[in-house]
Amino acid sequence: MKSFLCGLTLLLAGQAWAQGPVITQANLESVTVYSTGVEMNHKAKIAVPAGSSEILINNVANVLDENSIRIGAGANVTIMSVSFTRDYLKQENRTPAYLRVEDSLKSARRGLSRLEAAYNAEQNALKILEKNQAIGGANTGVNVAELAKMVDYNKAKQVELSNNMIAIAEKQAEQQKIVARLEQQLAEESRDRSGAGGQLLVQVMAGSAASSEFNISYISPNAGWTAFYDLRAENTNSNLKILYKANLVQNTGLDWKKVKLTLSTGNPAQSGNAPQLQAWMLRYGSPAYYANQSAYQNRIQAKSSVTRAIEGAAPGIQVETSAAEDRSLSNYTALVENQLSTTFDVELPYDIASNDKPHSVSLKEYSLPVRYKYYAVPKADPDAFLMAEVSQYEKLNLLPGEANIILENMYVGKSYLNPYATTDTLNLSMGRDKKITIKREKVMEQSGVKLLGSTKKQTFTYEIRLRNGKREAVSLLLKDQYPVATDNNMEVELLEASGAEINKETGVLTWKLDLAPGATQTVRISYSVKYPKDKVISNL
Incomplete structure (x- = not known):
C-alpha cells in the first residue's frame, strides 16, 4: 500500500510537470535609474496551483543581472529557484x-x-x-x-x-x-526594441492553490542617465536660473508606461569592497609632461575664502518659486540625500520608450544670486566670455553635464558645467559677448632679435586694445602670459606688464579691468628671451 501511494504521488507530480508552466505577464511599477544601469520593479498576480509548479513570467528586461533577481510572494508560496531565459522562437518585434x-x-x-x-x-x-x-x-x-x-x-x-x-x-x-x-x-x-523583453522561469512550492501577488526586482544594464542644464539669465543684474534636467536612455526591450521614476547618482555595479594598498615600487622611466599646460595656465583663478570674506560674503542660495512655476515639473520632484548618493523621486508618471534615444526629464529649478564678470584670453581666443560665479554650489547636488545657455531670452550656445572643481566658487561660462571687442597685435618696432656673442636675445612686445560697446559698465578679467625658462642656459625677462598681477611660476598675467560704456583701454606686455645662438626653441 505504501509503495502504491508513493507511485501515485510521483504520477501526480509528473502529470503536474507535464501540464507545462503557468504563464503570466509582469507589470512594471517603478524604476530606479542609475548613471549606468536600472533597477526595475514589477508586480504580477498569479494563480499558483498546489504542490510544485513552474511559472513563466513574461515582460521583463531583455538583459539583466541574474544575481540581482529578487522575487517575493505570499506566505503560502516558497520560491525554489529562478532563472532568466529568452524566447528565441518568438519573432523579433517590429513596429x-x-x-x-x-x-x-x-x-x-x-x-x-x-x-x-x-x-x-x-x-x-x-x-x-x-x-x-x-x-x-x-x-x-x-x-x-x-x-x-x-x-x-x-x-x-x-x-x-x-x-x-x-x-x-x-x-x-x-x-x-x-x-x-x-x-x-x-x-x-530598428533601435526601437519594445516588445523584445525576456522571461523569468520560477519554480515554486505551494501548500494549497491560491492567488498570490509576486513582487519582482532586478538590475538591468540597458538604461542610464546623464545630467544636462539650461542656464538662463535675463541680464547681468538678474539672478541665474538653472534648470536641472536628466537625459534618460533605455533599451530594456520594454516600453515604460506610466511608471514612477527615481533617478540616482549611485552606481549599482560599483564594488562594495574597501580598497587595500599594495607596495609602491619606484622605477626609472622617461619624464612625463602635461600635454596641454595652457588649460592650467589659463584657468580662471577663483577668489579664496579669505578674499571673499574681506569683500563681503555672497548671499546664500535661494530657490525661488513664482506663481507660474507652481505648475512646473520640478515641483513634482523630491530630492533625497543618502549616505553615498543622491536620488530624485519624480512623482509624475513617465512614458519612456525602449528605443535607445534620450528622453528629457525635468528635475529641479534653482534661482541663484551670482556675480557676473567677463573673462578674456586674447592669445587663445579673440572674444570675451561672460562668466557667472556661484558660491555654495555644493548644496545643489549638481553633476557634470552639458548646458544650454539662454541669455537675454536668446540661445547663445553650449557650455559645460563641472561641479567637481576644487575651488569654493563655481565658474559657469555663459557664452561669448561680441559687444566687447579685443584685439591683440604684435608691436613690430619693439620686437626683434639681437646676437650678443654666443647668445641670441629675442624681444616680444604685444599690445591688447579693448573696447566696451555695451550700454553698461563691465568688469573684465584679462589674461595673457610670458614664457617660463626650463633650462639654466635660458634667461627670460618680463620687461613690461601694464600693472598686471604676475604669477612667476606659471608666467600668467592677470588684469582686473573696469570698462565704462563705450570706453577703450590698452595694456601692453613685453618680454625677452636669451639663449645660446646654436640652439632652437621650437615653441617660442
Missing part, C-alpha cells in the same frame, strides 16, 4: 513604422536593380555596335553609299545609346540616394 520603412526600402532596391539592368543592356548594345564597325574593312564588296549609310547609322545609334546611359546613370544616382536614406531610417527604426 509599424519599421515595417513601412522596410517595405519602402525593398521597393527602392527593386527600382535600383531595374535601372542597373537597363544600364547594362544599353552598355552591351554599345559594345556590339563597336564590334560591328569593322564590317567595312572585312567586306571589301561594300560600296561607298552603303558604307556612308552604315557610318551614319552607327553614329546616330552610338549617340542614342550614350545618351540613354547618361540618363539612366543620373536616375541610378538619385535612386541610390533614396536607398541610402531609407537604409539610414531603417537603422533608426
Whole structure:
C-alpha cells in the first residue's frame, strides 16, 4: 500500500510537470535609474496551483543581472529557484513604422536593380555596335553609299545609346540616394526594441492553490542617465536660473508606461569592497609632461575664502518659486540625500520608450544670486566670455553635464558645467559677448632679435586694445602670459606688464579691468628671451 501511494504521488507530480508552466505577464511599477544601469520593479498576480509548479513570467528586461533577481510572494508560496531565459522562437518585434520603412526600402532596391539592368543592356548594345564597325574593312564588296549609310547609322545609334546611359546613370544616382536614406531610417527604426523583453522561469512550492501577488526586482544594464542644464539669465543684474534636467536612455526591450521614476547618482555595479594598498615600487622611466599646460595656465583663478570674506560674503542660495512655476515639473520632484548618493523621486508618471534615444526629464529649478564678470584670453581666443560665479554650489547636488545657455531670452550656445572643481566658487561660462571687442597685435618696432656673442636675445612686445560697446559698465578679467625658462642656459625677462598681477611660476598675467560704456583701454606686455645662438626653441 505504501509503495502504491508513493507511485501515485510521483504520477501526480509528473502529470503536474507535464501540464507545462503557468504563464503570466509582469507589470512594471517603478524604476530606479542609475548613471549606468536600472533597477526595475514589477508586480504580477498569479494563480499558483498546489504542490510544485513552474511559472513563466513574461515582460521583463531583455538583459539583466541574474544575481540581482529578487522575487517575493505570499506566505503560502516558497520560491525554489529562478532563472532568466529568452524566447528565441518568438519573432523579433517590429513596429509599424519599421515595417513601412522596410517595405519602402525593398521597393527602392527593386527600382535600383531595374535601372542597373537597363544600364547594362544599353552598355552591351554599345559594345556590339563597336564590334560591328569593322564590317567595312572585312567586306571589301561594300560600296561607298552603303558604307556612308552604315557610318551614319552607327553614329546616330552610338549617340542614342550614350545618351540613354547618361540618363539612366543620373536616375541610378538619385535612386541610390533614396536607398541610402531609407537604409539610414531603417537603422533608426530598428533601435526601437519594445516588445523584445525576456522571461523569468520560477519554480515554486505551494501548500494549497491560491492567488498570490509576486513582487519582482532586478538590475538591468540597458538604461542610464546623464545630467544636462539650461542656464538662463535675463541680464547681468538678474539672478541665474538653472534648470536641472536628466537625459534618460533605455533599451530594456520594454516600453515604460506610466511608471514612477527615481533617478540616482549611485552606481549599482560599483564594488562594495574597501580598497587595500599594495607596495609602491619606484622605477626609472622617461619624464612625463602635461600635454596641454595652457588649460592650467589659463584657468580662471577663483577668489579664496579669505578674499571673499574681506569683500563681503555672497548671499546664500535661494530657490525661488513664482506663481507660474507652481505648475512646473520640478515641483513634482523630491530630492533625497543618502549616505553615498543622491536620488530624485519624480512623482509624475513617465512614458519612456525602449528605443535607445534620450528622453528629457525635468528635475529641479534653482534661482541663484551670482556675480557676473567677463573673462578674456586674447592669445587663445579673440572674444570675451561672460562668466557667472556661484558660491555654495555644493548644496545643489549638481553633476557634470552639458548646458544650454539662454541669455537675454536668446540661445547663445553650449557650455559645460563641472561641479567637481576644487575651488569654493563655481565658474559657469555663459557664452561669448561680441559687444566687447579685443584685439591683440604684435608691436613690430619693439620686437626683434639681437646676437650678443654666443647668445641670441629675442624681444616680444604685444599690445591688447579693448573696447566696451555695451550700454553698461563691465568688469573684465584679462589674461595673457610670458614664457617660463626650463633650462639654466635660458634667461627670460618680463620687461613690461601694464600693472598686471604676475604669477612667476606659471608666467600668467592677470588684469582686473573696469570698462565704462563705450570706453577703450590698452595694456601692453613685453618680454625677452636669451639663449645660446646654436640652439632652437621650437615653441617660442
